[in-house]
Amino acid sequence: MTLAMPTAIRNYNHDSRLEIDWSDGHRSHYSHENLRVHCPCADCRGHTPDQARHITGKEDVRISRIDPVGNYALKIAFDDGHETGLYNFTELRETFCECPEHVGVSRQGR
Ligand SMILES: [Zn+2]
């Protein structure tokens, strides 16, 4: 399976929303809060699920910078000073995507 690549990234800070268009035609959208509280960096997520940090109070967090990392991830910096999160394309598509098609999948069994 070839990995879809982002063809356009649009960040809307006024309503804390991020949109990504993918090379296979899918359009993903994300809330800044959801990306921040599920930050995949080792510090936030820990090495096992029970080490994961419970992050709250990020309703007003905004993305301050987005940098592509190689051909597989985006590094997203937030205005609360946190900037170590590497969001790989697979997780952006399968875990984080909040489009109607994906929300049903990722929320199951949790
Ligand atoms: Zn983090």
Ligand SMILES: [Zn+2]
């Ligand atoms: Zn989706």
